[in-house]
Amino acid sequence: MSEPEAVVAAFIAAIESKDIDAAVELLADDVSYENVPMSPIAGKEAVRATLGAFLGAAAQVEWPIRRQVVAGNVVVNERLDRFQIGDGWLELPVAGFFEVTDAGLISLWRDYFDMASYTGQLAALTATD
């Protein structure tokens, strides 16, 4: 496993543990976190706040990787991002692109996914009846 691949693996493991401090430790200060349908989130501290809100809603988080391709400092993966919310699991297919610096920090994290697949499941899982 190349260093960029190991860094991304450690980052995803931290996310799955909901260990936001450990995840953010692996980000460059000026990281750009891009959920493609939305505006980029710039900088480590902004990502920390976003991850807190995002992961806080889930009792468990699993991001199994379906395929991963590495070229130099770029790591690309197809994932199924799973979040346990209430009595069920939200499951979102995602294509992620990561750039890792020579110092072993993630400087770009760009995810492509269908926003309505996320919001629709979230609404169903949090509906009160």
Place this chain on the structure above:
Amino acid sequence: MSEPEAVVAAFIAAIESKDIDAAVELLADDVSYENVPMSPIAGKEAVRATLGAFLGAAAQVEWPIRRQVVAGNVVVNERLDRFQIGDGWLELPVAGFFEVTDAGLISLWRDYFDMASYTGQLAALTATD
């Protein structure tokens, strides 16, 4: 350029020329074409029909590639798929995964994107006022 990369480049060039016959020539008979929020489209002839409907609405098509990563028979790219419709351009960021057979045919084409980004722009460009 590896053969898989050359096949994908030729496929995208055919799409941009709206030359559906040339594009479909590069597909395996049992190709799976997957727009991730939707059900997979199975087989060359089903893809031909889908591409005809999809590209027929556009006067011009441009799919510039922002980044491409190749590993063996897998080609991954980040694209901005642009379609000229009416007086404007629909622009859709896409992450595409392609698998190419040893015979130089595309057996998997899987695109990740935000469906509402597509449908919202399409509605705006085709609105009558």
